[in-house]
Amino acid sequence: MTTPPTFPALPGQGWSVHKKPVFSTRVASHVSGREVRAGLYAHALYEFELTFNGLDSSGEFAGLQAQSLQILMGFFLTAQGRLNTFLYVDPTDSAATGQFIGTGDGSTTTFTLGRAIGGYFEPVSYVTAIFGVTVNGAPASNYSFTAPNTITFAGAPIAGQAVAWTGTYAFQCRFLDDQMDFEEITSGAWQNKSVKFRSIR
Structure with a gap:
């Protein structure tokens, strides 16, 4: 089994970070008002949302890591959006x-x-x-x-x-979207306010 690539840790990542455990429950209602519930997931999946307040595209912003924009964008392009999997190391849960x-x-x-x-x-x-x-x-x-x-x-x-x-x-995750929005906020400096992905089993 080939080890998937690891999501890059970049110094321009900011706050906040969202981590959402997700279950799936099927609910069937009876005419009496009673309900039958069945859990479809044995364990939760996790949705993550990260914010990148600063990404460097020119090499002028050393504190943001040179060409961090290209690193993050290239990672997304390599994953081909939602197609391929990658590993995310959660600093609080790893x-x-x-x-x-x-x-x-x-x-x-x-x-x-x-x-x-x-x-x-x-x-x-x-x-x-x-x-x-x-x-x-x-x-x-x-x-x-x-x-x-x-x-x-x-x-x-x-x-x-x-x-x-x-x-x-x-x-082990996949991106939730097939597109990613990068915004240039000043010459050579970019941001991405929402990078979303979800764990898989």
């Missing part, structure tokens, strides 16, 4: 430390890497690095990683043993 992911039962060898947010646990979208895996608190090395987010042990962890991992991850 690392797991000693994260519990399951309990051995003596037969299961494959575990999905995930993270907890509050009291909610879900698989991470795309693992970018694994720094360690433990079984019952002891470091494990008899496993292999399969992108985007699973590990498989050569031998199943013993029943009752906790499996945990430490590492980093990103959100």
Whole structure:
């Protein structure tokens, strides 16, 4: 599996940043007034919206990173709008430390890497690095990683043993639009007030 490109981190990114968890629920109403509800997503998808207050196109604005306009625009063009996927590293949600992911039962060898947010646990979208895996608190090395987010042990962890991992991850995303609006606010300086994309599974 080829690793998708990573969304560029640019110094001209400003505030605010929007992050919106999204579920999909089908609701069927009965003549009695009762409702039947069915969740269509096992886990939330996330919509992001970023703002770039300053982008350099001429190399004159060193603090904005030289040709950051071309970097961002080129990234969008390479993705071909909504067509292709990329990775977004959310600075506030990109690392797991000693994260519990399951309990051995003596037969299961494959575990999905995930993270907890509050009291909610879900698989991470795309693992970018694994720094360690433990079984019952002891470091494990008899496993292999399969992108985007699973590990498989050569031998199943013993029943009752906790499996945990430490590492980093990103959100695998697609742009929400096939067009992107860049505005030149002064000679060589540009801005983009709304870059929208959404995670995928």
